[in-house]
Amino acid sequence: MITMINRLLLAVLVIAMAACSSTKQTGEGVDIEDRQPAEFSIEDGEDGVSIGGIGDGVSGGETNGIGSDGSYSFTELDDPDSPLSERIIYFASDSNVIGNEYTSMIEAHSRFLADNPEVNVVLEGHTDERGTREYNLALGERRAKSVRDFLLLQGASVSQVEMISYGEERPAQSGQGESFWGQNRRVEILYTNR
Amino acid sequence: MKLLKFAALCIVLSVVSTTSWSKPLEIEITKGVDTALPIAIVPFGWNSATVIPLDVAAVVTADLQRTGLFEAIDDSDFLSAPTAIDDVEFRDWRLLNASNLIIGDITEDSDVYVIEFYVFDVFKGKKLTGYALRANKQNLRNAAHQISDIVYEALTGQPGAFATRIAYVSVGEKANKKRYSLQVSDADGFNPQSLLTSPEPILSPSWSPDGNQMAYVSYEERRPRIYIQEVATGKREVISSFPGLNGAPVWSPDGKKLALVLSKDGNPDIYVMDMASRELTRLTTSTAIETEPTWAPNGKMLAFTSDRGGNPQIYRISVNGGRSERLTFEGKYNARPRFSPNGEFLAMVHVGNNSGGAYRIAVLDMDIGTLRVLTEGQLDESPSFSPNGSMIIYATEQQGRGVLAAVSTDGRVHQRLSIEDGDTREPVWSPFKN
Numbered sequence: 032m033i034t035m036i037n038r039l040l041l042a043v044l045v046i047a048m049a050a051c052s053s054t055k056q057t058g059e060g061v062d063i064e065d066r067q068p069a070e071f072s073i074e075d076g077e078d079g080v081s082i083g084g085i086g087d088g089v090s091g092g093e094t095n096g097i098g099s100d101g102s103y104s105f106t107e108l109d110d111p112d113s114p115l116s117e118r119i120i121y122f123a124s125d126s127n128v129i130g131n132e133y134t135s136m137i138e139a140h141s142r143f144l145a146d147n148p149e150v151n152v153v154l155e156g157h158t159d160e161r162g163t164r165e166y167n168l169a170l171g172e173r174r175a176k177s178v179r180d181f182l183l184l185q186g187a188s189v190s191q192v193e194m195i196s197y198g199e200e201r202p203a204q205s206g207q208g209e210s211f212w213g214q215n216r217r218v219e220i221l222y223t224n225r
Numbered sequence: 226m227k228l229l230k231f232a233a234l235c236i237v238l239s240v241v242s243t244t245s246w247s248k249p250l251e252i253e254i255t256k257g258v259d260t261a262l263p264i265a266i267v268p269f270g271w272n273s274a275t276v277i278p279l280d281v282a283a284v285v286t287a288d289l290q291r292t293g294l295f296e297a298i299d300d301s302d303f304l305s306a307p308t309a310i311d312d313v314e315f316r317d318w319r320l321l322n323a324s325n326l327i328i329g330d331i332t333e334d335s336d337v338y339v340i341e342f343y344v345f346d347v348f349k350g351k352k353l354t355g356y357a358l359r360a361n362k363q364n365l366r367n368a369a370h371q372i373s374d375i376v377y378e379a380l381t382g383q384p385g386a387f388a389t390r391i392a393y394v395s396v397g398e399k400a401n402k403k404r405y406s407l408q409v410s411d412a413d414g415f416n417p418q419s420l421l422t423s424p425e426p427i428l429s430p431s432w433s434p435d436g437n438q439m440a441y442v443s444y445e446e447r448r449p450r451i452y453i454q455e456v457a458t459g460k461r462e463v464i465s466s467f468p469g470l471n472g473a474p475v476w477s478p479d480g481k482k483l484a485l486v487l488s489k490d491g492n493p494d495i496y497v498m499d500m501a502s503r504e505l506t507r508l509t510t511s512t513a514i515e516t517e518p519t520w521a522p523n524g525k526m527l528a529f530t531s532d533r534g535g536n537p538q539i540y541r542i543s544v545n546g547g548r549s550e551r552l553t554f555e556g557k558y559n560a561r562p563r564f565s566p567n568g569e570f571l572a573m574v575h576v577g578n579n580s581g582g583a584y585r586i587a588v589l590d591m592d593i594g595t596l597r598v599l600t601e602g603q604l605d606e607s608p609s610f611s612p613n614g615s616m617i618i619y620a621t622e623q624q625g626r627g628v629l630a631a632v633s634t635d636g637r638v639h640q641r642l643s644i645e646d647g648d649t650r651e652p653v654w655s656p657f658k659n
Contacts, residue, residue: 080423080445082459125536161584163561163574163606164428164651165473165486166530166537168449169493169514172470176492195448196470200426207603207625 107143108222114139118220120178121213124159127173129181137178140220141185148188154178155219156196157203159212164198171196178218193223255630256639257293262324262380264289265298265347269329269340270308278362281331281340281369288373288387288413292615293638295380298323310343315350323347327376336361342372344379354379366415386611387412390655391618392420392430392439393629397647407441409456412611412654414642420454428651431475436656440464440474440483451485464498477520477544484508484518484527495529497544508546517561522568528552530560539573539589553589555596561607565614570634572608572617586619588634599636609653610634618642618652 108115117136120129129137144150156171175194182192204214266286271277289295300306304317308330318326329342343355356375360368370388377385389412397404405427410417421427425444432439433453440453451471454461465471469488476483483498487505495508495518509515513533520527521541528541534551537560542549553559558576565572568591575587575598586600586608602621609618616638618631623641627648631640642649 080421080425080443081419082421082454082461161582161604162537162558163517163530165516166514166532166560168428168470168472169486169488169516172488172493173514194469197426197444200428200444205625207622 115143120174120218120220122174122216122218124212124216125162125170127170127177129177137181138185141182141187144182144188144191145186148191149224151191151193151223152182152187153221153223154192154194155201155221156194156198157201157215157217157219158199159215160199160202160207161212162199164200167198168196169198171198174216174218178220253641255641256637258637261294261296263296263298263322264325264327264380265303265318265321265323266300266327267303267306267308267329268300269331269342271331273333275333277331279365279369281365281372282327282329284366284369284413285327285373285376288370288385289376291413291640292377293633293640310352310355313345315345315347318345318347325353325380329372338362338365338368340368340372342376344376366411370411370413383615384613384657386613386615386654386657388658389612390436391609391629391652392432392655393620393649393652394427394430395647395649396627407439409439409655420456420459429473430651430653432653432655433476434478434480434656436658440476442472442474451483453483464503473517475519478522478524482544484520486516486518495527495542497527506546508542508544509549519562519564521564522566528562528564528571530562539571553596556587558584559587563608563610565610565634566612567614569614570610572610574606574608586617586632588617597636599632599634600630600639602630605630607651607653611654612657616654618654620650620652 107113110116114136120133120137122128144152154175156175158167158170172194175196179192179194183189202215203217204211266282268280269282286297290297298321302321304320305314307313307328313326313328324347326345326347327342329340332339338360339357340360341357344353345351346353354375358368358371367388373387374385377383377387390409391412392407392409395406395408397406402424405423405425406419407421407427407430408417408419420439421443423443423445425447428442430439430441437457438453438455440451442449442451448466449471450463451465451474452461453464465485465487467487467489470486470493473486474483481500483500485496485498486493487496492512492514494510494515497506497508498504508527511531511533513531515529515531517530518527519529525544526541527544528539530537531540537558538551539553539559539562540549540551552571553573556575556577560574562571562573571589571591573587573589574584575596576582576584577598583603584605585598585602586605587596587598589596599617600619600621605619605621607620611618614634616631616633618629620627621630622628627650629642629649629652631642632638
């Protein structure tokens with residue numbers, strides 16, 4: 032757990048150094064609309080949280096112990112022609128079956144993780160808005176797990192892959208109808224330390 | 226169609242803060258009963274030189290009208306305005322076809338208000354009940370709801386649920402950032418107060434049976450965790466932060482246990498936590514999704530959602546574990562069950578075989594096993610019974626926006642409730658106040 036926190040904090044620093052101007056540290060929380068890894072940032076989780084009866088929230092995060100040697104150079108991840116630039120897997124309704132069209136993409140990520148054991152990913156599982164919220168959290172996790180199992184099968188190690196299900200809480204597109212829902216039933220691969 | 230629009234009146238009853246963007250709910254009766262009972266509520270007497278701080282009779286009128294079961298006669302038609310028993314002329318009310326008459330009188334005595342009120346059967350010319358209540362300025366509105374409860378019980382034989390609260394999650398946007406807020410308001414939508422605001426999702430609020438605590442799921446630490454929070458003070462703690470899902474907390478009827486969902490052992494399963502020892506007991510072990518537990522009122526059994534049969538259906542299991550039994554067979558999707566307070570009905574989210582994929586609220590009669598669809602929306606979810614069992618509040622969509630609605634358990638009365646901005650979802654009706 033401590034290691035993970037350090038990695039997350041490291042990620043904050045890397046982002047802050049690399050993309051300072053685009054990362055807001057205003058206490059408003061992370062920009063949820065653009066979750067592309069290049070701009071992925073993790074701030075103190077309690078930033079912007081306020082609890083009734085206590086006051087206006089807990090401010091500031093523990094930022095001690097951040098190493099300064101955090102900049103990796105993975106040009107391949109940023110190469111639009113590389114399969115690694117593809118990081119979203121879409122699913123059919125109420126399904127966690129990974130389509131054949133994603134096989135080579137996930138294999139590429141898996142090889143990259145196997146070759147770079149210091150790199151971690153978070154798999155975010157999502158669903159469309161239909162159905163109940165807690166069932167959708169379970170479904171989102173099941174989708175993330177499908178992708179994780181595939182990654183592990185192809186050489187990534189367990190410690191490199193974390194899963195978070197958001198269920199229907201973080202749609203990529205707001206709207207009704209299959210054209211929106213299909214965009215929301217997804218797993219996103221997010222590189223957290225690079 | 227009646228539209229009762231409420232002004233932003235805020236009475237701070239407890240210590241929790243009111244967020245700047247939360248607005249009171251609007252309540253609209255979208256379908257009432259054809260046989261609404263005509264009643265007359267006379268403005269309560271007020272024998273003081275000062276201005277009355279609250280129109281108590283108006284609050285009672287709004288409460289009763291909102292049920293769809295009563296039609297208040299316009300007070301401009303009244304032939305007399307009695308405030309004491311001796312002033313009542315039943316003939317005046319028979320002429321208006323009033324079935325019942327409610328009168329009252331408020332006296333002030335060093336910051337304490339004494340409200341005396343009476344309910345009459347007009348045709349029999351008989352007093353049904355009468356009470357005197359004491360209140361201060363802060364809880365005068367609550368006293369009005371208690372009067373509504375007494376009147377409702379005198380007229381229907383069922384206890385009222387007006388002096389209760391609802392919790393819900395609202396999602397607003399501030400500078401293009403989502404703000405999730407766990408809100409608690411009075412049952413009529415007044416006095417909304419925020420228990421928690423966060424830029425990350427908040428889900429699955431659940432009242433403790435004494436109404437003093439709330440359990441919920443918050444992603445504020447970037448992972449789903451279950452918190453329990455004292456409603457009055459805001460004091461809270463994390464009670465579940467295992468790897469994977471920590472979700473769907475629900476208190477047992479005696480308040481000593483919490484059912485929850487954890488996926489730490491591989492896939493989502495139902496667990497029960499003993500609140501004193503914090504020990505966990507695992508109830509389900511299948512490789513399917515098991516989630517959304519709810520306690521039967523006797524505390525001996527839980528119902529939950531499982532897709533072990535291929536699609537989500539509702540099952541029940543003993544609190545001691547063992548084999549579970551499938552409860553729903555009609556429809557291709559039945560999920561998030563909630564028992565009615567007497568255990569007679571199980572409300573759920575239901576997709577019928579021929580409904581075009583619409584998610585609706587249905588109730589299963591636990592004795593005879595029939596399923597009845599109560600709502601007509603496309604994405605209705607999160608049913609929650611009022612503590613007297615008469616109404617089910619739920620979340621629905623209106624022009625792409627989440628709003629709250631309520632339906633009577635018999636399906637006859639429909640109401641829509643909405644705040645002016647943002648999305649409102651996951652309503653939970655509080656237990657009766659102790």
